Amino acid sequence: MRSTAVLAVVSIASLAIPLVAPAYYVTLMLPFMAYGVVLLGLNLLFGYTGLVSFGHALFIGIGAYTGAVLTTHLGVRHMELILPAAGLAAAVVAAPVGALCVRYVKIYFGMLTLAFGMVFYTFLLKFYKLTGGDEGMRMLRPYLLGSEWTGFSKTAYLIGPYYYFSLAVLVLATLLMWRIVRSPFGLCLKTIRDNPLKAESLGVSVPRYRWYAFMISAVYAAVGGALLATPTGNVDPTLAYWTHSGNIVFMVLLGGFGSFFGPLLGAFAFIFLQDTVMSVFPYWRLIFGAVLAFIVIFAPGGLMGLFARHRRPVEVSRA
Amino acid sequence: MTANLVNILMGGVFHAAILFLVAAGLQVVFGVQKIFNLACGSFYALGAYTGVSAVGYFTGHGGPPALFIIPLALGGLAVGLVGVVVERGLLRFVYDRDETFQLLLTFALVLMLEDLIRMTWGTAPVSTGGLYLSYGQARILGATVPVYNLIVIAASLAIAIGIGWLLSRTVFGRIIRASADNREMAEALGVDMRWVYVRVFTLGTMLGTLGGALVIPATAAMSEMGIELIVEAFAVVVIGGLGSMRGAFVGALVVGVLRSVAISVYPELEMLLIYLIVIAVLLWRPRGLFGAAAA
Amino acid sequence: MILEALDIRKLYGAYVALDGVSLSIREGEFVSIIGPNGAGKSTLINVLTGVLQPSAGSVRFKGKDIGGIGTVALTRLGMARSFQLVQIFPELTVLETLQAAAISRLGRGARLFTSLAGDSQVQADALEVASLFGLSGKAHALARELPQGDKKLLDVASAFALRPEIILLDEPTSGVSTADKHAIMEILVGAAKRIGLRAIIQVEHDMDIVFGYSDRIIALHQGKVLADATPAEIEADAKVVDMVVGRRRAPHPALSPEGRGNPEPPTPLGGENAEPSPPMGERAG
Numbered sequence: 001m002r003s004t005a006v007l008a009v010v011s012i013a014s015l016a017i018p019l020v021a022p023a024y025y026v027t028l029m030l031p032f033m034a035y036g037v038v039l040l041g042l043n044l045l046f047g048y049t050g051l052v053s054f055g056h057a058l059f060i061g062i063g064a065y066t067g068a069v070l071t072t073h074l075g076v077r078h079m080e081l082i083l084p085a086a087g088l089a090a091a092v093v094a095a096p097v098g099a100l101c102v103r104y105v106k107i108y109f110g111m112l113t114l115a116f117g118m119v120f121y122t123f124l125l126k127f128y129k130l131t132g133g134d135e136g137m138r139m140l141r142p143y144l145l146g147s148e149w150t151g152f153s154k155t156a157y158l159i160g161p162y163y164y165f166s167l168a169v170l171v172l173a174t175l176l177m178w179r180i181v182r183s184p185f186g187l188c189l190k191t192i193r194d195n196p197l198k199a200e201s202l203g204v205s206v207p208r209y210r211w212y213a214f215m216i217s218a219v220y221a222a223v224g225g226a227l228l229a230t231p232t233g234n235v236d237p238t239l240a241y242w243t244h245s246g247n248i249v250f251m252v253l254l255g256g257f258g259s260f261f262g263p264l265l266g267a268f269a270f271i272f273l274q275d276t277v278m279s280v281f282p283y284w285r286l287i288f289g290a291v292l293a294f295i296v297i298f299a300p301g302g303l304m305g306l307f308a309r310h311r312r313p314v315e316v317s318r319a
Numbered sequence: 320m321t322a323n324l325v326n327i328l329m330g331g332v333f334h335a336a337i338l339f340l341v342a343a344g345l346q347v348v349f350g351v352q353k354i355f356n357l358a359c360g361s362f363y364a365l366g367a368y369t370g371v372s373a374v375g376y377f378t379g380h381g382g383p384p385a386l387f388i389i390p391l392a393l394g395g396l397a398v399g400l401v402g403v404v405v406e407r408g409l410l411r412f413v414y415d416r417d418e419t420f421q422l423l424l425t426f427a428l429v430l431m432l433e434d435l436i437r438m439t440w441g442t443a444p445v446s447t448g449g450l451y452l453s454y455g456q457a458r459i460l461g462a463t464v465p466v467y468n469l470i471v472i473a474a475s476l477a478i479a480i481g482i483g484w485l486l487s488r489t490v491f492g493r494i495i496r497a498s499a500d501n502r503e504m505a506e507a508l509g510v511d512m513r514w515v516y517v518r519v520f521t522l523g524t525m526l527g528t529l530g531g532a533l534v535i536p537a538t539a540a541m542s543e544m545g546i547e548l549i550v551e552a553f554a555v556v557v558i559g560g561l562g563s564m565r566g567a568f569v570g571a572l573v574v575g576v577l578r579s580v581a582i583s584v585y586p587e588l589e590m591l592l593i594y595l596i597v598i599a600v601l602l603w604r605p606r607g608l609f610g611a612a613a614a
Numbered sequence: 615m616i617l618e619a620l621d622i623r624k625l626y627g628a629y630v631a632l633d634g635v636s637l638s639i640r641e642g643e644f645v646s647i648i649g650p651n652g653a654g655k656s657t658l659i660n661v662l663t664g665v666l667q668p669s670a671g672s673v674r675f676k677g678k679d680i681g682g683i684g685t686v687a688l689t690r691l692g693m694a695r696s697f698q699l700v701q702i703f704p705e706l707t708v709l710e711t712l713q714a715a716a717i718s719r720l721g722r723g724a725r726l727f728t729s730l731a732g733d734s735q736v737q738a739d740a741l742e743v744a745s746l747f748g749l750s751g752k753a754h755a756l757a758r759e760l761p762q763g764d765k766k767l768l769d770v771a772s773a774f775a776l777r778p779e780i781i782l783l784d785e786p787t788s789g790v791s792t793a794d795k796h797a798i799m800e801i802l803v804g805a806a807k808r809i810g811l812r813a814i815i816q817v818e819h820d821m822d823i824v825f826g827y828s829d830r831i832i833a834l835h836q837g838k839v840l841a842d843a844t845p846a847e848i849e850a851d852a853k854v855v856d857m858v859v860g861r862r863r864a865p866h867p868a869l870s871p872e873g874r875g876n877p878e879p880p881t882p883l884g885g886e887n888a889e890p891s892p893p894m895g896e897r898a899g
Contacts, residue, residue: 052419052422054422100598100602104601104605106418106419107355107418107422108601108605110419110422111355111553111557111597111601112598112601112602114550114553115553115554115557115594115597115598115601116594116598118550118590118594119591119594119595119598122589122590122591122594123591126586126587126588126589126591127587176727179726179727179728179729180726180727182729182730182731183725183726183727183728183729183730184713184717184722184723184725184728184730184733184736185723185724185725185726186726186730187706187710187713187714187717187730188714188717188718188723190703190705190706190710191703191706191711191714193705194702194703194704194705194706195701195702195703195704197697197701198697198701198702198703198769198772199703199714200684200685200686201685201689201694201695201697201701201773202689202694202714202715202718202772202773202776203685203686203689203690203715203718203719203776204686204714204718204723205686209723212724241546242546242549242550243429243546246357246426246429249423249426250423250426253423258705283434283437283438284434285430285431285433285434286430286431286434286435286438288430289427289428289429289430289431289432289433289434290427290431292423292424292426292427292430293409293424293427293428293431296413296416296420296423296424296427297409297412297413297424300416300420
């Protein structure tokens with residue numbers, strides 16, 4: 001079937017890329033994979049539960065800074081510890097923040113999350129003794145599968161072991177999210193997105209489920225954040241700035257919100273488009289703004305929406 | 320001691336005067352079109368850069384520096400007319416869409432304007448140089464306050480009164496209030512909403528660009544000023560209440576003065592304090608001081 | 615006595631929406647609440663379903679005070695409702711809608727990692743309700759693409775899928791053509807008997823429906839109970855007829871006992887045909 005064929009091609013390609021593609025493009029795949037993880041979580045909140053957060057970068061920042069603090073100050077270098085720690089830190093913050101935010105909808109939710117994101121940004125910026133201020137903090141090369149990969153140069157590390165590690169994390173994250181959206185829980189989220197009043201009348205506690213979705217998406221964002229920080233080796237407060245939150249919402253919309261693979265497509269398109277545009281024209285924001293405007297006005301279903309229109313109408317099992 | 324206090328207060332009120340202009344623009348657009356314009360900060364930035372250029376052109380062509388405030392204000396106002404293009408060219412396509420999409424469209428505007436400004440003026444800060452103190456300084460209770468600041472405060476106050484008069488005494492104002500209250504009813508009574516929308520949006524934009532222009536002498540036009548201001552403007556409208564002019568006025572005073580106090584007492588706090596207040600307001604009284612009942 | 619309202623008062627500022635309404639619903643009853651617009655019917659439904667806290671008085675469901683406990687808690691207790699303006703999940707299919715109700719009933723909403731498709735109990739449950747409501751053929755249709763009558767049915771069916779003990783229907787046939795109304799009511803009553811509903815309360819404007827199906831009619835007027843009696847007694851009460859019911863034409867043929875092919879009066883829900891309702895312990899997972 002078509003989807004298995006696509007999946008097979010994508011799998012083979014992603015495994016082969018470090019072997020066949022130039023190093024530059026392989027290193028571009030790294031932020032794509034990191035954002036892929038972030039967006040899988042954000043889409044749960046946005047596409048499946050219907051909440052638009054303008055402060056989600058807060059959790060990317062938490063994940064990134066967890067990685068930095070653990071490697072630089074606490075001597076913890078194993079990625080297998082860093083990623084769960086990042087997730088845990090995010091969950092700890094997301095629990096109270098989410099509990100407060102999910103009682104509000106639409107624009108008020110957006111505003112509250114924006115405010116929380118900026119609180120964290122300001123904290124990161126101003127408390128420089130703790131956080132390194134606007135220069136940020138370094139993140140040392142994490143150990144993968146127990147090894148420091150000492151023989152590897154920075155590039156070799158990134159396009160080799162780190163690439164495959166990130167890929168594994170992305171695949172795991174995807175499989176996990178796949179199960180979540182196809183679970184009874186996932187269906188409940190969709191009811192909340194579609195009609196909160198009706199959902200309540202069927203016994204689905206809207207604030208509680210939104211809270212769960214918020215926390216899960218925060219954990220994903222933090223794991224992605226830690227992955228994002230490693231290649232650059234540095235984390236700084238701009239990771240939590242509100243425009244960063246806006247950009248990731250843009251990525252979800254670009255790919256197609258509400259569809260499962262849309263966000264991954266969106267991350268891929270954004271990263272590679274940004275790279276392509278920047279190499280010819282420094283004003284990529286102008287182009288991207290225009291693209292976003294175009295999508296909002298003419299193609300709200302994003303790239304996945306455009307592909308779907310060309311499909312034959314098939315009775316797709318929507319379970 | 321008093322001098323210090325007066326300085327802090329006057330600094331805060333000056334900042335509040337500017338914030339009011341931008342927030343008023345935000346409020347009038349939200350009130351009528353129910354759109355939260357994330358790009359209001361970008362218009363502010365646009366006004367700032369245009370103001371600098373206008374002043375530069377003016378003084379460069381022999382205009383007396385003492386009159387710099389005229390090209391400054393006019394430049395700021397004139398560039399606000401770009402609101403017509405934005406409304407007719409972009410915004411009008413999303414009036415029937417979900418709030419989320421409207422918000423994202425204004426975010427698209429933020430991105431585009433940010434780069435358009437970079438393209439036109441570059442990334443280095445630009446300013447009006449020493450013109451700031453052209454009007455001298457006044458002594459108030461032992462503190463030294465630039466007369467320019469007082470002029471701007473007075474102007475902002477005049478505009479606030481003007482808006483109040485516009486809304487309550489003119490036909491246009493009544494149409495604005497009616498449309499804000501109940502769009503369908505206004506339409507049923509014969510109001511052409513397209514006409515209203517483009518005018519309201521342009522008014523909002525012009526207030527923002529004017530605010531940006533007027534702040535320039537005291538600071539400089541810098542590349543991130545737009546996206547930084549939006550969070551302050553957003554704090555103002557949350558505290559004051561979405562859609563309310565009175566809210567913009569009071570909110571601006573609260574944010575402006577508090578920020579001024581925070582900077583002098585504990586600089587790390589600055590915006591942190593403001594955001595915490597925003598969060599507190601959103602949690603305890605989402606409609607702010609003067610807003611309509613919350614969603 | 616399943617549901618009891620004791621002297622309910624609801625004020626909105628100075629406006630008195632409900633002014634001392636008392637009623638009781640007993641086992642097996644089909645009760646219709648009628649009244650002109652503004653009489654307080656919707657407010658009463660919202661108070662009875664725990665959405666609104668009454669300004670005074672109390673509501674007792676199965677002996678327990680439920681004032682303002684909220685919709686979710688009330689569904690756990692065994693009460694469900696449908697809406698006057700049809701409420702569906704536009705992007706979900708018919709089957710998914712019913713599955714959501716089944717998940718809620720079985721308490722499986724917190725299951726994040728199990729497959730919904732693999733949950734045979736939820737699947738079977740949803741399919742059963744679908745067939746009760748004649749929606750089996752449209753199981754995979756998107757809710758927003760259904761014709762209006764089917765949307766109404768889906769709204770009610772999903773409430774039924776909670777297997778409540780009592781259901782409140784807010785104008786179950788509004789917005790539906792006359793011919794469809796009777797079909798819907800027949801399906802409703804049939805399904806109610808099948809799942810063992812203990813009582814049905816409806817707000818309804820169509821008097822043919824009201825008189826054709828109710829065991830008892832409660833007439834509201836300006837926030838007060840004007841009459842609370844059997845259809846025959848109501849019909850005989852000229853004052854009520856004048857103020858609320860209006861003059862009646864001959865009932866639609868489909869509704870008369872002969873038309874329905876059933877010469878007996880409507881059987882109470884607790885009749886021999888009903889399934890026993892599940893004991894309380896089975897409700898939540």
